[in-house]
Amino acid sequence: MSKSKNIRVGISMGDPNGIGGEIILKAFEDSRMLELYTPVIFGSTKLLTYYSRVFNLTTKFHGIQDASQAIEGRINVVRLIKEPFKVNWGSVQKEAGELSIKSLKSAVLALKNDLVDVLVTAPINKESIQSDEFNFPGHTDYLNQELEGDSLMFMVTPELKVGLLTDHVPLREVAQNIDSKLIKKKIGTIKESLRKDFKVARPKIAVLGINPHVGDNGTIGRDDQDSLIPALEELRVDGNIIFGPYAADSFFGNRKHLEFDAILASYHDQGLVPFKTLSFGRGVNFTAGLSHVRTSPDHGTGFDIAGKGIASPSSFISAIHTAADIFKNRKEYARLTEDVLKVNTRKRR
Known part of the structure; x- marks a missing residue:
């Protein structure tokens, strides 16, 4: 270091x-x-x-x-x-x-x-x-x-954090890429990141449905009923504070996102469209779940404005500050958990 x-x-x-x-x-x-x-x-x-x-x-x-x-x-x-x-x-x-x-x-x-x-x-x-x-x-x-580690695309601001079950996957392949194992892994990554990277002691996570209206009890596809809902029920039995699945079309409009520490979206645009609408220019793309900290701004190459001198550095600056905060939070988390392990070891002796 x-x-x-x-x-x-x-x-x-x-x-x-x-x-x-x-x-x-x-x-x-x-x-x-x-x-x-x-x-x-x-x-x-x-x-x-x-x-x-x-x-x-x-x-x-x-x-x-x-x-x-x-x-x-x-x-x-x-x-x-x-x-x-x-x-x-x-x-x-x-x-x-x-x-x-x-x-x-x-x-x-x-x-x-x-x-x-x-x-x-x-x-x-x-x-x-x-x-x-x-x-x-x-x-x-x-x-x-x-x-x-196992990477998770995690779009973050101080007020809003959105993770993705699938990221750069064609829309027609989204449902076939989602299974119980993936759902549990991604939620586990979000939970660990909230604790270690953002100092959230008891993470409260919302999950958005795969199909419109969470499939309407199978009327609009059975992906939610067959994969998502059973996996969430198992996670709750294990003590995780997980809510949903919620219908994605009204979730952000009803400001439900303000009730949770993080939201897990099923696919790229389901999560990033509302995130960027609410936070564009302040948001940060954080790769959670890995051994090192990586962030980036919440926008792309900006080819349409390249060379014009009008690009704002605000999201890039936020990405720098966020990376530094996460780095320091991880060091503090490692120190605190190490202290707990030392205390527990002494007690066993």
Whole structure:
């Protein structure tokens, strides 16, 4: 673990043709950020210089060869490429995908080697990243392979937390991907994350139905009756505070989400549409359930506004703060649980 008093934030640059570079530099325009964090960006000083010039930013950064050379009080950039990269704003480009994956892989390696404390990823384009060496639909699946644990896509703000049973799965395949084992695993991950990452002692979790109106007792499909409802009943018997399944169409409109510590949605848009409607620009995409902390902003590459200088860094800044808070909460949780184990060991003696 780093001996630095600041939390070392590893940052992957995302797609260079999108808004990633802009929001990264804007996030650290406020020098007070460097009083809390030591950013380590994995990318290119030449590319960041280009962004600074295009967006008329005054952010200063410091080129290094390896994350171990990061200096507190500076924006450190690990030089992954020496040659210039020609930016084509808003374009899906193979070379852009290759650079974004090179940045991601380097940042994850540094995370695994404890050269950075947390990882914050700028958005990637899911089409340009595909190759023989990288065949994942997004960050979450790749991180699930590289880090220990079982990943959960967990969209979070201080007031609202939404996890997903299935994430980047075609809609026609959602129901066939959901079974009792998956339901129990995902709810277990949410419960553990709420305790360890967000200091919720007794998590209260709501679950949304798979089909419209939770299937209307089988009239609109039997997926809820055959898989979801029996699994939730078993979890309740084991003492979990689980409610639902609720009909998703009215759940957020009735403000039921305010009654729970987290909500588990069955599929991507069922959870992310209301989350982003309520929290866009403040929300954070957190990969829960893994051995290391990774967050990202709640938006994509922003190809439609790339190069215009109007991208807001607010969600990226929230992602940095959230990653740091979770990192500190985990350290405190580990200390408290270790103390409990020590006390129990002494009692047995």
